[in-house]
Amino acid sequence: MRITDVRTIVTCPSRNYVLVKIVTSEDGLYGVGDATLNGRELSVATAVEEHLKPLLLGRDPDQIEDVWQMIFRGTYWRGGPVLMTALAGIDLALWDIKGKRAGLPLYSLLGGKTREGALCYTHASGKDMSEVEDNVRKAIAKGFRVVRAQIAVPGCIGTYGVGGAREASNAKWSDGGPLPPEEIWEPSPYLRIIPRLFEHLRTQIGDETELFHDVHERLSPIQAARLAKELEPYHILFLEDPLRPEHKESFRLIRQHSTTPIGMGELFHSKYECLPLITEQLIDYIRCDIGHIGGITEARKIAAIAEPYQVLTAWHGPGDIAPMTHAANVHLDISIPNFGVQEMVFFPDVVHEVMPGCPAYHDGALWVTDAPGLGTDVDENAAAKYPYQRGYLPVVRRTDGSVYDW
Ligand code: KDG
Ligand code: MG
Numbered sequence: 001m002r003i004t005d006v007r008t009i010v011t012c013p014s015r016n017y018v019l020v021k022i023v024t025s026e027d028g029l030y031g032v033g034d035a036t037l038n039g040r041e042l043s044v045a046t047a048v049e050e051h052l053k054p055l056l057l058g059r060d061p062d063q064i065e066d067v068w069q070m071i072f073r074g075t076y077w078r079g080g081p082v083l084m085t086a087l088a089g090i091d092l093a094l095w096d097i098k099g100k101r102a103g104l105p106l107y108s109l110l111g112g113k114t115r116e117g118a119l120c121y122t123h124a125s126g127k128d129m130s131e132v133e134d135n136v137r138k139a140i141a142k143g144f145r146v147v148r149a150q151i152a153v154p155g156c157i158g159t160y161g162v163g164g165a166r167e168a169s170n171a172k173w174s175d176g177g178p179l180p181p182e183e184i185w186e187p188s189p190y191l192r193i194i195p196r197l198f199e200h201l202r203t204q205i206g207d208e209t210e211l212f213h214d215v216h217e218r219l220s221p222i223q224a225a226r227l228a229k230e231l232e233p234y235h236i237l238f239l240e241d242p243l244r245p246e247h248k249e250s251f252r253l254i255r256q257h258s259t260t261p262i263g264m265g266e267l268f269h270s271k272y273e274c275l276p277l278i279t280e281q282l283i284d285y286i287r288c289d290i291g292h293i294g295g296i297t298e299a300r301k302i303a304a305i306a307e308p309y310q311v312l313t314a315w316h317g318p319g320d321i322a323p324m325t326h327a328a329n330v331h332l333d334i335s336i337p338n339f340g341v342q343e344m345v346f347f348p349d350v351v352h353e354v355m356p357g358c359p360a361y362h363d364g365a366l367w368v369t370d371a372p373g374l375g376t377d378v379d380e381n382a383a384a385k386y387p388y389q390r391g392y393l394p395v396v397r398r399t400d401g402s403v404y405d406w
Pocket of ligand 1: 318
């Protein structure tokens with residue numbers, strides 16, 4: 001069996017996705033992976049099409065580890081978001097092929113089920129406390145047992161997880177396409193409102209629902225330690241991504257001040273970045289994006305490294321990665337011993353039309369079927385109806401105009 005074609009499919013059913021379809025010499029046997037990197041989609045598509053495809057043609061698709069090593073180590077200039085997302089797309093497609101060839105779902109190849117369904121969380125946000133509370137209640141009514149809560153920061157323009165920047169920045173355009181919307185953000189009002197939000201939610205909703213919050217890498221070490229400490233009484237499941245990914249040593253400071261559990265990882269690109277946080281037990285949840293760390297091959301190693309350190313997984317699962325990565329998340333979740341929780345989104349119908357087979361939600365959990373491989377696919381004719389549209393994530397500035405981290 002040989003790889004006979006590698007097709008890069010860029011499509012925009014409501015937002016951009018980059019898919020990698022690997023075709024083999026066996027009749028009708030192919031795999032499809034996701035190589036979407038929000039806001040930099042065409043860099044990844046070019047990496048796959050121009051640089052990696054020639055290395056793959058003629059190779060044995062069964063040798064996933066060897067292909068992975070060859071792409072990661074063989075380039076010399078290794079790693080980073082673009083190349084690791086490209087590698088993830090290829091890796092997922094190869095695991096999909098292996099599963100289809102064996103006639104087995106991916107979770108079976110990974111060791112078989114350790115649980116039925118993957119406990120998952122949804123997002124509840126709002127412009128004020130009562131709107132967030134309403135949205136948490138709606139999530140609970142849908143069966144969610146874990147909910148992420150975000151609130152607009154008073155005096156700021158646009159808030160991560162709540163929105164408002166696009167409308168406020170008046171959608172600037174250049175060369176026929178949009179430019180990044182701009183948010184205005186300040187740490188002081190943010191640090192004041194978040195503990196108040198969780199006090200409100202615990203008072204109104206009670207203790208049973210697991211609640212947590214995404215900082216989105218915006219705080220300094222001492223600010224993060226303060227927030228973690230002030231959130232202690234509300235027993236959140238974890239505080240997500242409190243610090244920038246470059247500052248791993250600063251997680252020690254949070255630990256010294258607080259027992260609030262910590263989750264980190266969506267901006268990591270390899271197991272090496274996870275190592276100090278796991279081996280020093282500075283975090284409780286490792287939450288890499290399988291689509292940005294080189295795929296299933298790297299994610300299962302990270303999960304295995306985390307297991308003896310009692311760190312659980314919470315793989316990133318936003319709307320800007322395709323259903324193939326969501327499926328990979330769930331296959332791993334239900335086959336590893338140290339699964340924690342899974343982020344999920346409800347995709348619009350048009351995404352299901354282009355990419356059928358996304359894990360299904362019911363009863364607070366995500367479920368994959370016994371279809372061979374990942375269980376997902378791409379309808380190339382449907383994908384062609386939705387051409388690429390340039391899009392950017394927002395840029396954040398402080399009130400003095402200086403650039404900050406989004
Ligand atoms: O493209 C950026 C998003 O994937 C990210 O902002 C989502 O932080 C995120 C999350 O936790 O879902
Ligand atoms: Mg996040």
